[in-house]
Amino acid sequence: MRARADVVIIGGGVAGCAIAYHLAQKGCNNVILLERHYLTSGATGTCPGGIRFQLATEIKVQLVKASAEILRHLRQEAQYHHDLELKWGGYLILAYSPEQLEILRKNVALQRSLGIGVNLITPEEAREIVPQLHTEGLWGAAFHGGDGQASPFHVTHAFAQAAQRRGVAICTNTVVTDIQTRGDRVTGVITDKGAIATSKVVNAAGLEANRIGTMVGVDIPLSAERLECCITEPVEPFIEPFVISFWPFFGCLQRPTGNLFLIGAASGLPEGLDAEPSCQFLLEVAPLLVRALPALRNASIIRQWVGLVPTSPDEHPILGPVPQVRGFYVVAGLSGQGFMLSPIIGKLMAEAILGEEPSIAIDKLDLGRFERGERIEPPFPLV
Template sequence: MNRTADVVVVGGGIVGCSTAYNLARLGAGKVVLVERGYLASGSTGRCGAGMRMQWGTETNCLLSRESTKLLENLPEILEVDTDIELKQGGYLLLAYTEKMAAQFKKNLILQNSLDIPARWVTPAEAKEIVPHLNTKGMIGATFCPKDGHCNPFKATEAYAKAARRLGVEILTHTEVTGIESECCRIRTVKTTAGDIHTPRMVVAAGGYTKGLGRMVGAEIPIYPERHEILVTEPVEPMQESMVMSFHHNLYCQQSPHGSFIMGIGHPDLPESFDTRSSWQFLQEMATRLITILPALAGLNVV
């Protein structure tokens, strides 16, 4: 079935759904969102679900600070009854070298100037925040108590609910197959559910952005990077804060449901959409993790 829209948003993750909602809220006209899978089926649903304000650039700090304020009150702002499972237990960023400690302290000056309540903590203070943390070799850490975690599926669902209420049409399991343009202007977005005639298109497709750009002759420098995440069985609450170590290339947090979520990146691998799990990751993750969080050694993986 062919459609007409004032704006087509491609991508049904948190960025696409929030963009569609805000376009409708600001009076952009008829908005249609197209998602090749289900909502949050791409990078949004495959992320570690963390939210932090501890960054080293002003742009990232401001973006994350304002995003945190928004997430703290998201259901009320969107007027939806969705619990996004927000938990603000803080982020503990560990420093193991003098160079890393110096950079973290430099970042703190920027963060504090932007009213981000991060601070430097000693290894002993870090252990007070996470009692089962092995502080051997640590110089110190930075900690921001307002950092935390929320459920990416629930947050996306909240935006989708609010967007639909404002008249946004959301097409899931619908893939973009082509884009027709004329005189450098979008005319039609072709999909597996029919053509959508529109003068405007917003691309919020994560790692698939490059392919969409090439449909109109544009090279967009965005590519997918492989990461792997491990989830454990749920256990009683024992870790409020996210622990992040660039030295060990890992992060680990306990979700509100009790499961531990941990992951590492593979920046040296070629770009791909490979989402298969590997036994090498399981072995490497477990080995690295018990070095700094030995109390988690006996947990079962789900």
């Protein structure tokens, strides 16, 4: 491991690897990325890989639009030799009550004001998009055919491998034990493999972000939202968009390989960092999925797991430098949208680290907003 680096990134998920990639693209390649396990071993590796423009605040829509543009060109620009499994099949968001439909109506108005071609559609129109959709009890849906999906594993490794080719060092199975400071300035990182002298540290450690923050006296307010997921054996293609409901939360996405990715949240489970799958997921969420998509009734599940989602108090990312500790940067609390936002977050953080003008203004996403009482409040409960 190198003894000195211009920048040390802590965290080997899609966000950390995207930052490394964009720094290297800009010529800053004396960079070390540290991951305590393996790349994608945290939230990135448990997520479905959705890319959704149908978000509830203008800043999130700006970020995902820019991320999608990066993803469209990533395989070629990163010279990645595997399929990213990038597919623009859309998101179909279901509403099962008049109140839910009104939320979607407001969300669609926001999207359309920002140039996103989202439509509020009837149950009959929804069934034209997904013929297997059971529409009893459905009041309507929102659909945007430009939403999509990609493989979190392949996208992360595309960023990582391109960064490595440009000189970035990636050290897996390496635990950060302390961050050194002198006065109010970062001077180094201590790991179980040795010390690294550096003047800039990026905390992109997912659920570990608060532990890393305490090493320099910085509190990063995070909670862990528990979602459960499973994957089925491959079946014949029958569902093009990501079909999802937020009330209650469940969703189904078909991979290009034919496997079905199922996601949901069960009630009555302990909060915290328990990552053991539960029977409650199958008992509660499976019937909801089968009701919406009866073709799932005969699907064979081959694996089930828990995703622990690092979530900020206002469910918006925490991004940028921390003024009280010079050289310390935070990327945390991506709140279930880390995969879809990280391609542009990587670029924005590289710009911040190198002192460049930001492509998108992210000053309102800084850590200090919580102390100032300036949380970002979505205008309606769809984030």
